[in-house]
Amino acid sequence: MTETSQCIVFNSEDLPEQGKGLRFALPALGEFATGFLIRYRGQAYAYVNQCAHVPVELDWNEGEFFTDEKEHLICATHGAHYRPDNGYCVMGPCKGKRLQSIPLIEEQQKISIDISVIT
Template identity: 35%
Template sequence: MSHLCLVTDIKDGQAKAYPHPSASEDRDIIIVRQGLNVYGYINRCPHAGTNLNWQEDEFMTDDEQFMMCFTHGALFEPNTGKCVAGPCAGAHLSEVKLEVENGKVFYAG
């Protein structure tokens, strides 16, 4: 397992991008924190194939309820990666398996 960050490195209700530990993946991993839970996704919109963020670590809506693709405004549930609004409604972000041990977040494959 590859260590990515600490849970507390990410503000509750926010998300950050981290380099993917696999050399075969050229996209970052988005890690979203909700309380003590973290969720991981590949930083690629299922509609346009673009990164979700338009500025560094800018993934969440102002109310912190959804991740947003800043290319076309698609909204994604932080805990499932499901698109609930926008041009890719019903599609999902590609999930990345994470594990948390003693407050450390690991890439689990």
């Protein structure tokens, strides 16, 4: 991972398909705020690591965001299920809400995440 003031860059090969996600700091949201990056059906997605129900991190172990079936992201606190491709909550106490997505570009085996939009 490399980092400039507004952009975080990961190597594409470090992001496994429907596997462990990669976390990164989001200092604009607070000292301990994080975002995360996952890959789902070949596509990379990034979100603010904060449940739409209660503002807590989702991962039950650091970087573990997927359900056992690998079809949804799950919040470790009360089990909300989110679609990996758009962050929409399909099941749980925040059904109908969504995770805050973060724009990214994947090209030439690099994933660049633009954190300037997170304020």
